[in-house]
Amino acid sequence: MDAAVIVVGAGPAGMMLAGELRLAGVDVVVLERLAQRTGESRGLGFTARTMEVFDQRGILPRFGEVETSNQGHFGGLPIDFGVLEGALQAAKTVPQSVTETHLEQWAGSLGADIRRSHEVLSLTDDGDGVTVEVRGPEGEHTLRAAYLVGCDGGRSLVRKAAGFDFPGTPATMEMYLADIKGIELAPRMIGETLPGGMVMVGPLPGGITRIIVCERGTPPRRRETPPAFDEVADAWKRLTGDDISHAEPVWVSAFGNATRQVTEYRRGRVILAGDSAHIHLPAGGQGMNTSIQDAVNLGWKLAAVVNGTASQDLLDTYHSERHAVGKRLLMNTQAQGLLFLSGPEVQPLRDVLGELIKYEEVAKHLAAMVSGLEITYDVGTGSHPLLGKRMPHLELQTASGRATSSTELLHSARGVLLDLTDNPRLRARAGAWSDRLDIVTATPSAGSAAAELEGTTAVLIRPDGYVAWAAPGSHHDLPMAVERWFGKPSAA
16 A cells, blocks of 8 residues: 555545544545646635634644624625624635645645645545556556545546446526735625626635626636636626726636535445535535535544454445535535525515515524534434534633643544543543554533533544544443444554
């Protein structure tokens, strides 16, 4: 084997996955067709859940001071995300190019072998490993790994070569996205519909303005290169009457509303994550964030299987958990598209939904959906409100008096058993997994306990930050829960 895992694609999903695998000590090679990062901004910012994920890995400080806000929308209808108590605010203006840069530097610092100008030509899964044919700077050659993960985008070669089914609906319209400078435009919120389509204007750092323009009835085109800025300016003038042709384009792109999802996220030793597994209308900035979270869900599970501490059953939960998340992503982006891309015939629906959003429970539901905070995994039955959900940030003081937090405890991407009542018997029952599970005795700092943790004596947290067991409230015994997520206990 040339590596335990080969990752194809050095975008946010691929770099996040490479870092997660390296935290677990897994050898990983990342193959990227492009010689360097594109520098395109594409996705902007992070949802609240991605902010938490980066914080749990200690990555967030790499981004420096980021502009955050509680203001968001669903299909162009404003929502105050402050209704989500205890959640971090979303980052609004971090270009995807910056995200890719920091994640690549992080993964590289952990020892990931990142090979640019390496294009995958074909792959073969023989049941014992995956062989890929690669064209690199020194010609064509083959590499072999135990597993291969396709993080190579919506037109994924890995997905096609491995024969994944990719059902869904094709694009029915085309939209333009452009970052421009040298012009001042008044902000326009997404969802502002005009007689012939939709436009949006938003400021970005560095004097750059982002615009989106969609003319209803514009048929989608199969493009191999980005559209010329003249096309964007002409469409803008037809819709708004304003001439922006004198602006300087930083970059221009076109996208559609195709909606597709693979039927399985893993076929044998080939796995998909991110846009390779699901494509959809960009709505609410969810695409890149969901892709990063795919990688975080997969990383520790794949590492456990590669390292021999867990069976294939654990890897199967990657599909069962993330396919359901992707399905809801496609559903909500389609719903949002109907709201802000349709004509006046949908205005009554916008009006009704606008009234409903004024109810706090409705606002919470929609905000949690697009923020990634509604996710609940099947970790077994029980009455504890956090079972299967993300662990909230909790300031802690360890038995030795050291200040820490539930977030800091996850920096190493290991599981955590948090003993909140100094229970030696509890810790002893988990001791056989101490090679892959951090057993921590601590008490919540004054005023920091989340409402969902009131009366809780212990919490088992998976490496991806989700609660797998809690006491009281879980119907499963602790050793049973630990074995399910962390494999057989170590020999005495």
